[in-house]
Structures are given as structure tokens and as C-alpha cells.
Amino acid sequence: MxxxxxxxxxxxxxxxxxxxxxxxxxxxxxxxxxxxxxxxxxxxxxxxxxxxxxxxxxxxxxTPGSVEGLQVAVTDILEAHDWLAERGVDVSEVFHDETGVFHHAGTVGRVSGPDPARASYGSFLSFEDPDGNGWIAQELTTRLPGR
Incomplete structure (x- = not known):
């Protein structure tokens, strides 16, 4: 199913x-x-x-703006950052998480810049829609097996 x-x-x-x-x-x-x-x-x-x-x-x-963690995948996080900014979106800096696993809630554990190895799934940015619904873009260059 x-x-x-x-x-x-x-x-x-x-x-x-x-x-x-x-x-x-x-x-x-x-x-x-x-x-x-x-x-x-x-x-x-x-x-x-x-x-x-x-x-x-x-x-x-x-409540409008209450959704967090909507996530999209992008192939180049730096390009995605610039693309969003060019469209007038208030976008965060590119970051990776201190754990290297995923990202924490809010801004906890954020380390400035993309993942040092530019590992697939390792780099992020965040932005919100006009109501504050929260989005994350995650760099995904190579999918894990079975995905």
C-alpha cells in the first residue's frame, strides 16, 4: 500500500x-x-x-502562521538562498546543524555556512510566508538508497 x-x-x-x-x-x-x-x-x-x-x-x-517545518529539497543551497532573496523573501543565512544529522527546532544548533563537506542532506536555510508559516530548504544532491 x-x-x-x-x-x-x-x-x-x-x-x-x-x-x-x-x-x-x-x-x-x-x-x-x-x-x-x-x-x-x-x-x-x-x-x-x-x-x-x-x-x-x-x-x-x-492559527494562521502556526505551521513549522514545511520542507523542500534543493540541489544547491547557495543558489536557492540567492534565488529566494532576489524574490524579496526574508531568508536566513545558509546553515548546517551542530549534530550533522538534521536541524533543531527554531534556531537552536545552527552553525553558520553550509555543511563543511557539502554532504547531501547537510545544509539548510529557512524562511517564512507572510503569515509566519515556517519553511526549511535542505540541500539534497544524492538521495539515500531506497528513497
Whole structure:
């Protein structure tokens, strides 16, 4: 039985502002339906991804900006940093974690700069959407076996 992650719902306070932000990052607009007053569904897919995000009105009772740890993979973390910054995103510096395993919550354990060996899965950056939903980009150059 395959269980493929398809959609992540993120809570936002201003649907049009969020839509504009994600489209600025080249997320593909898959749907924007206003079914009835108070119920709107917007679906966007990050470039190169099979999974999408959905936000809108009447979709979630979560507080806007409360999602942490949304993660995308990039092939070059330095290039991704510059690309985001060029689009006006307030992006963190590139970092690696003191453990070399993953990244801690918040900014705990961050060491400035990419992983010294530029090991796949070892370098990160972070940014937020206009509501504060937190994203991490992780450099992934070679997938682990079986992935």
C-alpha cells in the first residue's frame, strides 16, 4: 500500500496575499475555487514537487502562521538562498546543524555556512510566508538508497 503525501493544508490570514507570495516563488497554481462565501480553496505546487499546499477560507481552524517545518529539497543551497532573496523573501543565512544529522527546532544548533563537506542532506536555510508559516530548504544532491 503506497501512502503518498499529496497535500499539506497551511493556515493563512489573507488568501490573496499568500497566493501572490507563493506564485512569486514559482509555485504552480493548480486551483482557486470559491465554492460559496467563506469557503475558498487555493492549491499550489512547488516547482518540481509532487506534493502541494492548500490554503483558503473555511479549510482549517489552525492559527494562521502556526505551521513549522514545511520542507523542500534543493540541489544547491547557495543558489536557492540567492534565488529566494532576489524574490524579496526574508531568508536566513545558509546553515548546517551542530549534530550533522538534521536541524533543531527554531534556531537552536545552527552553525553558520553550509555543511563543511557539502554532504547531501547537510545544509539548510529557512524562511517564512507572510503569515509566519515556517519553511526549511535542505540541500539534497544524492538521495539515500531506497528513497
Amino acid at each position: 503506497d501512502l503518498k503525501l499529496e497535500v499539506v493544508v497551511i493556515p493563512v490570514s489573507d488568501v490573496d496575499r499568500a497566493k501572490e507570495f507563493y506564485q512569486k516563488l514559482d509555485f504552480r497554481l493548480d486551483a482557486d475555487f470559491t465554492v460559496k462565501p467563506g469557503y475558498r480553496v487555493v492549491q499550489l505546487t512547488p516547482p518540481g514537487s509532487l506534493a502541494s499546499i492548500i490554503f483558503g477560507e473555511g479549510l482549517s481552524s489552525a
